[in-house]
Amino acid sequence: MKIHESIKEIRDEPSSQVIVIGWIVVVLFLAFLVLFTAPFGDLLGPSAWAVVSTLHGMLAVLGAIVTTVAGYLGWKLFIGQLKGNGDLRMTSALSVLTAAATIIFGNWIYIAYRAPGGPRAFFLENNPEIHEVFFEFKEFIALFILPLAVATAYTIWTYRDTLSQDKPLRTTVALILVTTWLISMMTFVLRAAITKLRSV
Amino acid sequence: MQSVESQTKPNGRGVAAMLSAMIGLLVMGIVHTAAVAYSSFNTSVLNVGKLWIPNAAGIGPYSGKETFMLIAWLGSWGLLHLMLRKRNVNMKIVAMVFFVGVALAALFVYTPFIDFLLGK
Numbered sequence: 001m002k003i004h005e006s007i008k009e010i011r012d013e014p015s016s017q018v019i020v021i022g023w024i025v026v027v028l029f030l031a032f033l034v035l036f037t038a039p040f041g042d043l044l045g046p047s048a049w050a051v052v053s054t055l056h057g058m059l060a061v062l063g064a065i066v067t068t069v070a071g072y073l074g075w076k077l078f079i080g081q082l083k084g085n086g087d088l089r090m091t092s093a094l095s096v097l098t099a100a101a102t103i104i105f106g107n108w109i110y111i112a113y114r115a116p117g118g119p120r121a122f123f124l125e126n127n128p129e130i131h132e133v134f135f136e137f138k139e140f141i142a143l144f145i146l147p148l149a150v151a152t153a154y155t156i157w158t159y160r161d162t163l164s165q166d167k168p169l170r171t172t173v174a175l176i177l178v179t180t181w182l183i184s185m186m187t188f189v190l191r192a193a194i195t196k197l198r199s200v
Numbered sequence: 201m202q203s204v205e206s207q208t209k210p211n212g213r214g215v216a217a218m219l220s221a222m223i224g225l226l227v228m229g230i231v232h233t234a235a236v237a238y239s240s241f242n243t244s245v246l247n248v249g250k251l252w253i254p255n256a257a258g259i260g261p262y263s264g265k266e267t268f269m270l271i272a273w274l275g276s277w278g279l280l281h282l283m284l285r286k287r288n289v290n291m292k293i294v295a296m297v298f299f300v301g302v303a304l305a306a307l308f309v310y311t312p313f314i315d316f317l318l319g320k
Contacts, residue, residue, distance in 0.1 A: 144225055
């Protein structure tokens with residue numbers, strides 16, 4: 001009797017698959033609703049570069065999140081508390097993709113930054129240090145993320161689970177992950193501050 | 201058995217990937233400093249970028265500096281990979297060289313340091 005009741009209970013409960021599919025349907029419905037009714041053009045601004053700069057900014061946010069997760073996993077790797085590195089493999093690969101995409105869109109938006117009457121001209125006229133010190137440093141330090149992310153991702157994927165057994169290699173990879181996170185944060189903060197002062 | 205095998209796995213491949221990344225960044229830093237110092241070199245750097253980057257004129261010599269970084273990084277990676285892939289390298293020395301190199305690369309793209317170097 002008890003077994004019969006518990007089987008009935010299980011049958012009555014929706015499976016996790018049904019819950020996930022239901023959740024996806026609701027999210028997609030809301031996304032379409034917002035997409036076709038919200039005035040996104042107003043949100044992006046009137047600039048001809050609005051879409052490119054938005055994509056650059058969103059990729060930078062994604063990159064900051066991904067490098068933060070990678071930095072945290074790097075710390076766990078450093079102290080020897082990361083047993084399997086499946087999450088780290090995935091995060092390191094994502095770091096490479098976000099860094100590459102952010103640089104491509106960054107190059108694109110840099111054209112608008114340097115154009116006559118653009119933010120560069122504005123800063124050089126009103127506050128040259130913003131361009132000469134902060135922006136110049138940001139534009140180069142942002143490039144650091146790609147080779148560092150590729151080096152760590154390659155090493156993590158090459159050595160896979162054996163990485164945790166090679167302490168000197170593991171420690172170096174972990175330190176590079178944390179360094180990449182620091183650079184990513186520095187770039188992100190400078191990018192946000194400069195955009196706040198004058199956007200394209 | 202697996203752990204014994206993994207302990208003896210050479211670290212050379214990882215070392216090559218790390219050192220080449222540092223070399224690429226250091227070369228970019230040096231090229232940037234040299235481009236600030238010599239305007240004729242700055243023009244040459246821009247011409248290098250124009251060879252393959254779309255709209256390179258729009259982003260100026262930055263395109264050439266990126267190109268130098270890519271060439272130095274990927275070129276040295278190929279070379280170091282061939283040299284080190286079967287070898288075990290002292291990681292303490294590698295880590296020290298790597299972090300000093302990256303720190304120098306960061307200084308070479310920091311305008312107050314460049315001004316100090318060039319006596320401006």
